[in-house]
Amino acid sequence: MKALEDKIRAEGTVLPGNILKVGSFLNHQLDVVFMMEMGKEIKRLFSDEKITKILTIETSGIAIAMAAGVALEVPVVFAKKNRTSNLSGDFYTTQVHSYTHGTDYDVVVSRELLNENDHILIIDDFIANGKAIEGLIRLLGQAGATLAGVSCAIEKGFQNGGDRLRESGIRVESLAIVESMSDTEVSFRKG
Amino acid sequence: MKALEDKIRAEGTVLPGNILKVGSFLNHQLDVVFMMEMGKEIKRLFSDEKITKILTIETSGIAIAMAAGVALEVPVVFAKKNRTSNLSGDFYTTQVHSYTHGTDYDVVVSRELLNENDHILIIDDFIANGKAIEGLIRLLGQAGATLAGVSCAIEKGFQNGGDRLRESGIRVESLAIVESMSDTEVSFRKG
Numbered sequence: 001m002k003a004l005e006d007k008i009r010a011e012g013t014v015l016p017g018n019i020l021k022v023g024s025f026l027n028h029q030l031d032v033v034f035m036m037e038m039g040k041e042i043k044r045l046f047s048d049e050k051i052t053k054i055l056t057i058e059t060s061g062i063a064i065a066m067a068a069g070v071a072l073e074v075p076v077v078f079a080k081k082n083r084t085s086n087l088s089g090d091f092y093t094t095q096v097h098s099y100t101h102g103t104d105y106d107v108v109v110s111r112e113l114l115n116e117n118d119h120i121l122i123i124d125d126f127i128a129n130g131k132a133i134e135g136l137i138r139l140l141g142q143a144g145a146t147l148a149g150v151s152c153a154i155e156k157g158f159q160n161g162g163d164r165l166r167e168s169g170i171r172v173e174s175l176a177i178v179e180s181m182s183d184t185e186v187s188f189r190k191g
Numbered sequence: 192m193k194a195l196e197d198k199i200r201a202e203g204t205v206l207p208g209n210i211l212k213v214g215s216f217l218n219h220q221l222d223v224v225f226m227m228e229m230g231k232e233i234k235r236l237f238s239d240e241k242i243t244k245i246l247t248i249e250t251s252g253i254a255i256a257m258a259a260g261v262a263l264e265v266p267v268v269f270a271k272k273n274r275t276s277n278l279s280g281d282f283y284t285t286q287v288h289s290y291t292h293g294t295d296y297d298v299v300v301s302r303e304l305l306n307e308n309d310h311i312l313i314i315d316d317f318i319a320n321g322k323a324i325e326g327l328i329r330l331l332g333q334a335g336a337t338l339a340g341v342s343c344a345i346e347k348g349f350q351n352g353g354d355r356l357r358e359s360g361i362r363v364e365s366l367a368i369v370e371s372m373s374d375t376e377v378s379f380r381k382g
Contacts, residue, residue: 077220
């Protein structure tokens with residue numbers, strides 16, 4: 001998505017540790033008008049798939065998942081990190097390793113919200129090493145739901161999570177794939 | 192908002208500890224079409240205010256804030272709980288007490304995202320005791336921004352956070368105000 005690549009070049013900042021800071025529009029401040037355009041693009045990319053529900057993970061996935069949900073007119077479920085007291089009943093649950101924080105965390109979804117009739121599109125703001133996405137796919141497996149595909153705003157191509165998913169036969173559509181980045185330049189994979 | 196009261200009666204569950212579970216549409220699964228209607232209602236309620244930005248807090252505030260942001264065509268900023276490694280630079284910061292978890296947590300917003308020219312609408316999914324909202328108001332104060340008002344989907348009227356804000360002169364518009372609730376019935380404050 002050319003408009004997203006332009007926005008990353010204009011507003012993104014590269015920080016030490018392979019961090020691409022896009023807090024002005026994607027994951028701290030939300031440029032909601034632009035995000036709704038991203039949602040329409042995700043709908044276009046998956047127009048040949050029957051999708052019944054979107055699954056994302058708190059926190060930063062919620063906004064882009066919602067934009068896609070509005071475009072596709074399907075509900076969004078966001079998986080929660082840790083079990084909190086305002087959840088009741090039974091959960092699908094799995095553990096995910098965070099390289100950013102160096103810790104493991106539990107990811108949970110209420111059993112009421114996913115089942116074997118669902119065709120799920122998984123959405124997140126970033127794919128880097130793909131560990132969070134793989135955790136969501138395990139939750140789908142527990143529910144017996146079908147995975148229609150994976151989409152994200154920004155894929156860090158050099159961290160291989162997206163390509164590893166593709167190699168396992170999963171359809172991954174990222175709106176922008178960063179091939180390399182430095183203090184002075186962000187380069188994108190050619191479509 | 193009558194449609195929201197109906198939805199709470201139809202889908203909400205009251206759990207021990209004054210918990211109103213609305214995870215089927217508001218804060219675990221998102222009924223995005225309905226949430227966009229809530230966003231339009233918030234726009235209608237604040238149509239006489241000049242609003243430049245919406246401020247909410249992760250996680251559950253993001254979706255309804257985004258719906259209102261789309262309706263009002265303004266950006267949404269979500270305050271973060273704890274400082275994470277993909278934030279850089281300086282932050283407005285304050286501490287909030289969580290009665291649900293019995294702990295204090297830090298709430299931060301990048302200084303780049305709020306300033307003295309902003310007229311802010313604060314939005315959250317719930318107002319209960321109002322501590323999270325009061326924390327966001329302190330962040331606005333640090334930025335020198337103007338508070339246009341506060342809106343939420345569901346106010347727990349019996350926990351007084353909303354009324355305490357109103358008594359201090361703040362405009363609070365909740366889409367539904369629960370006056371009392373039990374296993375068998377949820378009663379709403381008359382408009």
